[in-house]
Amino acid sequence: MRLKNKVALITGAGSGIGKTTALLFAKEGARVIVNDLSEQHGTETAEEICEHGGEAIFLRADVSVSPEVEDLVKRALARYGQIDVLFNNAGIAGVGALHETSDELWDRVMNVNIKGVFLPSKFVIPHMMERKAGCIINMSSCIAEIGLMRRAVYAATKGAVLALTKSMQVDYATYNIRVNALLPGTILTPFVEDYLKTSYENPDEALQNIKKRQLSGDLGTPEDVAKAALFLASDESKFMMGSPLYIDGGATFGKMA
Structure with a gap:
């Protein structure tokens, strides 16, 4: 029960890495606030947690829309009175070299992948500052460190998330808030x-x-990333601050002979 008595808000928890992490966090004792754009998928995640004896609620919100995120955080705090862990997991991909990327695709990926980290953090952090405790996990990618063909806008957002993570850590370290990033392959x-x-x-x-x-x-599997997120959310990583954690099978620093 590595997250016993903690409340975790996970964005994009209706499927994939977010859902797997939500299930694992609940298994480890957390009360989980499941957020997703899809009401069906988000509800299914929350129901599955409850069916296995955990505690979870689903709160729908678009992480790129400020009033929706503000309301999400207000409802979460009204229900549980605290948010100990914020996992900014929601994100979308964008395929194409720079000259192939439309204005619409650029704006959409930027909004979800960067604004979707900015807004939940913006509304949760004052609560964490007041309590002088908290853990924030931002979903970056190993693409923040390496080049990959036809991923211009996606790489730009994930690099921005990594830089934002480090800056956030400097700002909020004195409030005992830890901010780290996951960099999956x-x-x-x-x-x-x-x-x-x-x-x-x-x-x-x-x-x-x-x-x-x-x-x-x-x-990698969603479980690989979820276990890394659990480590960052738990007190076991209390000396990690502003750190990138790679879960990439060696993609970033290795090269096949």
């Missing part, structure tokens, strides 16, 4: 599976090529 989520099916004539061949990016020779 390619994780086999439902989103990635769908991307492979819709973007390639031969999805199996594409999958094998993507696996070669990692020294591990395989993709």
Whole structure:
């Protein structure tokens, strides 16, 4: 029960890494506030937690819309009176080299991936400052550190999240608020599976090529990232501040011979 008596707010918790993390946090004793844009998926995550003996509620909000996020945080605090852990997990991908990226795609990915970290943090942090305690986990990516073909806007957002994490840590360290970032490699989520099916004539061949990016020779799983998030959320990581945590199978610092 590494998160016993803690309340965790997880954005984008209706599927993939967010859902897996929500289930793990609940298993470790946290009361989980499940946020997602999809009411169906978010409700399913909360119900699954409760079915397994945990405690969770679903609160819908678009993380890129300020009034919705402000209301989300108010409702969460009205229910539980505290938010100990904020996991800014919600995000979307954007495929294309810079000259191929439309204004609409650029704005949409920027809004979700950066503003979707800014707004939940903005409204949760004053509560954490008042309590002089809190943990914030921001979802970056190993792409913040390396180049990857046709991922211009996605890479830009994840680099911004990493830089923002470090700046936030400096601002809020005196309030006993820890801010760290997760930097996953390619994780086999439902989103990635769908991307492979819709973007390639031969999805199996594409999958094998993507696996070669990692020294591990395989993709990560949502469980791999969820366990890293659990470590950052728990007191076991109390000496980690403003740190990037890589869960990338060796993609960032390794290269196959």
